[in-house]
Amino acid sequence: MHTKELIKEVFSRNGFQLNQQQIDLFYVYLQELKRWNKVHNLTSIEEDHLIVVRHFLDSISLSLCFEEKSIRVDGLSVCDVGSGAGFPGVPLKIFYGDRINLTLIESVHKKCSFLEYLKVKLSLDYEVLCTRAEKVERTFDLVVCRALGKLEDILELLRRLSSRYIFIMKGSEVPTGFDYCRISLPDIKESYVIFLQNIR
C-alpha cells in the first residue's frame, strides 16, 4: 500500500477524515522524519505504520480531549513543551491549520533544526523556541506536552507557561486527584491525558 493510502486509512479507521492537503503534509513529514533519522536519531520508531499510529494519530487524538473538555481551540496560542521531532505540536498544526497559533519549545539543537526545516518544507506557520522551557517568560492559552518528564517534575513549569489550559499526554494511568481524558481508539488501545485549568 502506498504511504499516502496508509495515512488516509489509519486516520479514517480511527474516526478522522483528513483532506488531501493534510494527507500530503503528513506524507512529507513522515519522509523527512525517516530521512533525518538516519543521521540525527530523532525517533526510535522507524516503520511507516508505527510512525503514523504512534506519532501522528496519537498526537491528533489530543483533539478528542479538547472536545471532551469543551475547549474551542480557535484563535488560541498553543505551546508544545519538549516537542522533540514535533509531537504532538506539528500534527496538531497540520490538523487545525490557521485556527491555532503554535509555538514549539525544544532545548536540543539538532531537534530544533529539524523543526525549523520542517516548517519551511511543509509551509507551516509556527515558531520554534530553541531553549530550555524554564527560560521562556511568555505565557500561552493552551500548553501541551508528551513524554516531557515525571509529573511532579514538570507541573510547576507547565503552570507557569500556561494562562488557561494544560494537557499532559501520558501512556499510563493518571494519579488520583487529576482531571483527565481516557482515549481509546481502534489503533490506540488506551491512553490518558491529564487536564488542568490554570486559575491564577
Ligand SMILES: C[S@@+](CC[C@H](N)C(=O)[O-])C[C@H]1O[C@@H](n2cnc3c(N)ncnc32)[C@H](O)[C@@H]1O
Ligand atoms: C522524550 S522526548 C519527547 C518528545 C516529543 N514530545 C514526543 O512525544 O515524541 C522529550 C523532549 O523534551 C525535551 N525537553 C525535556 N525537558 C525540556 C525542557 N525543560 N525544555 C525544553 N525541552 C525539553 C527533550 O530535549 C526531548 O526532545
